[in-house]
Amino acid sequence: MNNTKSKKIGFVVKNDDNAIKSSLILEKWFNQRGIEIIRKKGLPISEKSSETDFICIFVLGGDGTFLSASRWAGIKPSPMIGVKFGEVGFLAEISEDQIFPAAEAIINGNFTVQHRIRLEITLVRNGKTIVSENVLNDMVINKRSLARLARIKTIVNDFSLTTYTGDGLIIATPTGSTAYSMAAGGPIIHPYVPCIIMTPICPFTLTNRPLILPEFSKIILEPEERSSELILTLDGQEGIDIMAGDLIYVEKAEYPVPMIMLSGNDYFDVLKKKLRWSGGRI
Incomplete structure (x- = not known):
């Protein structure tokens, strides 16, 4: 045994x-x-x-x-x-x-x-941690309504990357690459490949394409005030309302x-x- x-x-x-x-x-x-x-x-x-x-x-x-x-x-x-x-x-x-x-x-x-690998997701509101969870597949930010686009400011390793504008954003592990990320046009990644995948959902700007980052990347997401009502979903099972000013931190979890x-x-x-x-x- x-x-x-x-x-x-x-x-x-x-x-x-x-x-x-x-x-x-x-x-x-x-x-x-x-x-x-x-x-x-x-x-x-x-x-x-x-x-x-x-x-x-x-x-x-x-x-x-x-x-x-x-x-x-x-x-x-x-x-x-x-x-x-x-x-x-x-x-x-x-x-x-x-x-x-x-x-x-x-x-x-x-x-x-x-x-x-898993991702550690931390949602901070007004300086207070609201959610801290590990996910095996993915985290998703998407809209509750059809009225407005989601605008998500994205920082990677302290570099201001872009503001994703569209229906939302998926951040996935290699395991999660065959789930929602794949349906949204993201790549299939073998589980042995150490990386993090960012896949925009129906991006308003067609040059916003799926992006593969090193597994040690640290990502900060900040929804902008002009976004519609947004929800953060963890592994497709738990939904949390998010609002302008919230900060979502994403990094590789310590334990796989x-x-x-x-x-x-x-x-x-x-x-x-x-x-x-x-x-x-x-």
Whole structure:
């Protein structure tokens, strides 16, 4: 077992009949091997697990469930593995029919860990921190209404870069490059590439294009007074109203998300299936 001090595994389960049924069977399987299961049970997204010594965290559901689990796991999460139910997800390592071979491999330590960077997002209003959260995929500033353009002054490493004018702005990790950023025209970035992606949403100025920054970049965003009502969304799950004068600080988080990788699985297989690319494997 990869962690002899821990006899606990975390479960985060989608509210889906098949996922719940599978989780109960898997929980019994682990219990028979002397491993306790700690479940996330209807906690608010902002609440964090008090456990820090999991062997791993099993996430049974889709990408949204995985994003919720990564926040529940806290600042320094235990290794996580996604189990997909339904359509192919970018964050799922295995499908439901592979659960027990994967569980056996994990308790025997037969896996590797890929560290996915997260972003630390801090919202400051009148000198007071309103929000401080880590995101695995992205943060998004967009409009609540259609009346006006969003105008977001952007500073990178103390350099005044530009004022993005349009429907909003996405700042994403490589993991999040295949989410909203890709839909808005941003590039697909392999998870091993250390960077931060800035993708404008429907920019008013066509020369405002997606920008790839080094992972050590420090970004400050300031909505201008002429902007319409704006909302800050974290990993597509938590929305916070923002207003002119707010400052949003974005930088690489100290601790990444350790994702369990099993032999025989490849990131490009997921891309091919999810994006329906043609061509066979060599």
